[in-house]
């Protein structure tokens with residue numbers, strides 16, 4: 001079954017149609033990027049899927065179950081995880097404790113118990129950290145880490161709730177170019193291995209074209225193109241309204257690196 005089916009999603013803010021009849025699907029294990037200029041409606045679309053915004057119209061089905069308009073927590077419980085532009089970790093805690101906190105929450109325990117439960121889910125946390133290459137850093141405070149590593153920890157935190165779908169809002173924002181590719185390659189590998197669908201918004205075209213299986217292009221709230229990175233790169237309308245020549249070159253460079 002298709003993991004995520006979005007149909008006719010619409011949201012207005014006063015006179016502005018931030019998302020207009022947005023429809024797309026996402027398979028388990030697939031990386032789907034949403035790109036578009038500032039104000040195109042990427043965050044709005046994203047927030048409707050994640051439950052931070054209620055759609056005015058349209059349907060969202062996760063594994064065949066309707067989640068449109070449910071509160072964010074219910075959507076999270078249904079299997080939608082999320083990472084944010086600015087990493088949402090607890091800097092005073094260790095790397096492992098951050099993941100343990102997420103596991104406590106996933107297993108339905110309250111955070112107040114944590115003080116007495118430093119060992120709880122530690123092995124599970126370390127296994128998740130191993131999956132993102134951070135096992136050896138488990139006992140370091142997050143405050144000591146480079147930002148790229150914080151983003152890896154954030155990925156492990158998101159995976160702790162065993163999501164079917166992961167929403168990533170500009171995952172590479174604030175990262176050095178070299179780190180960006182590493183994080184996206186890791187995300188793609190984790191998604192494929194665990195059959196998690198990943199929907200991400202991104203301004204960095206290399207991160208999009210090197211790692212997305214498919215790309216949606218939103219302009220003024222509407223999807224103007226959807227397809228593989230090759231199809232999007234070659235689409236004259238996308239070139240004209242968004243990518244331009246510089247963007248197309250970046251996309252080609254990224255693709256060459258990805259297939260090399």
Ligand SMILES: Nc1ncnc2c1ncn2[C@@H]1O[C@H](COP(=O)(O)OP(=O)(O)OP(=O)(O)O)[C@@H](O)[C@H]1O
Nearest residue numbers: 013016017018036037038039040041042043044045
């Ligand atoms: N809470 C809100 N109230 C009023 N207008 C909003 C609100 N959120 C978004 N908008 C408007 O909806 C449109 C789409 O915004 P959105 O943030 O979804 O775009 P975006 O593609 O994510 O942009 P960016 O790349 O800059 O993050 C814009 O015109 C924006 O001004």
